[in-house]
Amino acid sequence: MTRVACAIYTRKSSEEGLEKEFNSLDAQREACEAYITSQKHAGWLAVRDLYDDGGLSGGTMERPALKRLLADIKSGKVQIVVVYKVDRLTRSLADFAKIVDVLDAHGASFVSVTQQFNTTTSMGRLTLNMLLSFAQFEREIAGERIRDKIAASKAKGMWMGGNIPLGYDARDRKLVINEAEAKTVRLIFRRYAELGSVTLLQEELDRQGVRSKQREGAGGQLAGGRPFSRGILYLILQNHLYHGEVEHKGNVYPGQHEAIVDADLWSVVQDKLAANRKARELAVGAKA
Known part of the structure; x- marks a missing residue:
């Protein structure tokens, strides 16, 4: 057989x-x-x-x-x-x-x-x-x-999980401010508003030894705690969570969590980011 x-x-x-x-x-x-x-x-x-x-x-x-x-x-x-x-x-x-x-x-x-x-x-x-x-x-x-x-949950201002952002802890599936980390977030926003350059901001943070959020990964291994890259700094500066808001597919809703960055500082930073973005686009257009 x-x-x-x-x-x-x-x-x-x-x-x-x-x-x-x-x-x-x-x-x-x-x-x-x-x-x-x-x-x-x-x-x-x-x-x-x-x-x-x-x-x-x-x-x-x-x-x-x-x-x-x-x-x-x-x-x-x-x-x-x-x-x-x-x-x-x-x-x-x-x-x-x-x-x-x-x-x-x-x-x-x-x-x-x-x-x-x-x-x-x-x-x-x-x-x-x-x-x-x-x-x-x-x-x-x-x-x-x-x-x-x-x-629907984000439209109600709920945080829907994922990596916990710098400046916050998660308790009962809600974001609460981690004051020690929040100082770093405010420093990043304040210094960018003064310097107007992510490159200069990154260099300054490196000199001061400021590091990213440290997280416990799979198997209890620690991740993060590294120098900030330019890409991460751009993400932080544009993250609506820090303004007490939740963003979803281009729409922004009032969040159920507390803001770390006040409205005035947030507006200044967003205006500078937009101005720098437009200047880069014009520079690229001129070269073309």
Whole structure:
């Protein structure tokens, strides 16, 4: 009997519950193993390698286990890919087409144990395309809901997370002023208003040993605490958060947090930035 090497691929979008002794990935794998066992008469045998992507979206091909699986298909180590449901493999119709191309090119096939689909037949492929179209539609609708929620929250002046800006701490998902860092922010704005040059400002901050915000990254490693680059200084000087505002897609809303920079200083800095920007554009135009 010809041996058919079967690879079980499992995926879970969030990391929630992955630390449990028996999690969603284990449940998916157990169902797939049972299905492979039921096909033992056809020579099906599960390979020992595990292809598990925990905490990764099905809307991208950038998944370590999926990449390894595709490489093993190309090398001939895997003849059949077994998944619990189609959307565990991918939620993107375009990505699914790429995966099927790899399977076809290397004589491999794909089976969903709960949906009984097989890519070796035209009808199976049509049904899968229809299913994935709905899966992609569902993902896009969910994305639209998230974007709408973010836009509505920012219109109310809420800070929606991300890197905590210099001058603030995050408490209960709200920005509160870190007075020690706020002094640095005010210094940056005040000195730019006096110097009128980001280059001169950067040089002065370097001489004074002023450093960027220090953050605790993954694994407890500290990041930041470095000299300010010109790019970062430009971002700070244009950041509406420091004026007590929240910006979203070109719109500016009053924020729920306290401003670090007063209205007069903010206006002076924005006027100087605009004037310098126009002067650079004129200089470039004259050279052209």
